[in-house]
């Protein structure tokens with residue numbers, strides 16, 4: 001845990017109590033010098049630890065997920081017992097811990113069937129999913145460029161963003177309201193990355209109704225063959 005830096009001077013209230021005292025730079029005293037040094041040292045160690053953890057995180061979680069534990073890994077890590085055998089995670093979600101530990105054998109489960117279909121697609125149909133990811137990323141980036149060009153020419157007015165229509169088209173596929181042009185895995189990934197603020201909301205008819213998030217880019221490169229190979233070692237229940 002990082003401790004707060006020691007105060008290097010007097011507080012305003014201390015100064016007010018003895019107005020005749022000439023202020024001294026207390027950071028020059030040996031004790032405070034030592035405290036400052038140890039604070040800087042522990043701060044640097046924290047930074048190094050964080051970077052090392054990021055480096056070893058070979059397969060990053062693929063989706064953003066409410067309640068995801070990625071940021072908590074440095075705190076959770078020390079409580080993980082040494083284990084051999086099968087890793088079982090019943091409430092998988094974004095799988096932050098799973099992707100951090102990369103266990104050789106695993107059983108994962110989640111009640112969210114669309115989420116499970118996404119992992120199944122990465123696991124079993126990576127090559128065709130990659131083609132779809134490349135295609136939608138290209139469309140998204142192209143549409144965004146058109147939008148930005150239009151915006152430069154018409155800074156005062158609201159201009160068309162074709163990605164908005166693209167999002168609603170795919171959201172209709174997600175809700176089974178229109179014929180699916182893409183796999184379930186692609187549709188889930190696209191919605192997860194482009195919906196507004198990672199929000200989850202359904203209307204009374206049970207349709208997912210979160211609006212378009214207006215993100216400037218869609219980065220699909222985070223879905224890798226390495227994820228597919230890792231997931232090939234797990235059972236989805």
Ligand SMILES: C[S@@+](CC[C@H](N)C(=O)[O-])C[C@H]1O[C@@H](n2cnc3c(N)ncnc32)[C@H](O)[C@@H]1O
Nearest residue numbers: 065067068069091092093094095096110111112
């Ligand atoms: C907070 S998320 C887990 C986040 C995950 N630890 C991570 O780091 O991304 C909780 C998950 O539990 C799932 N869940 C809730 N009730 C469940 C149930 N009865 N059976 C299986 N999964 C359930 C939800 O769908 C959700 O994906």
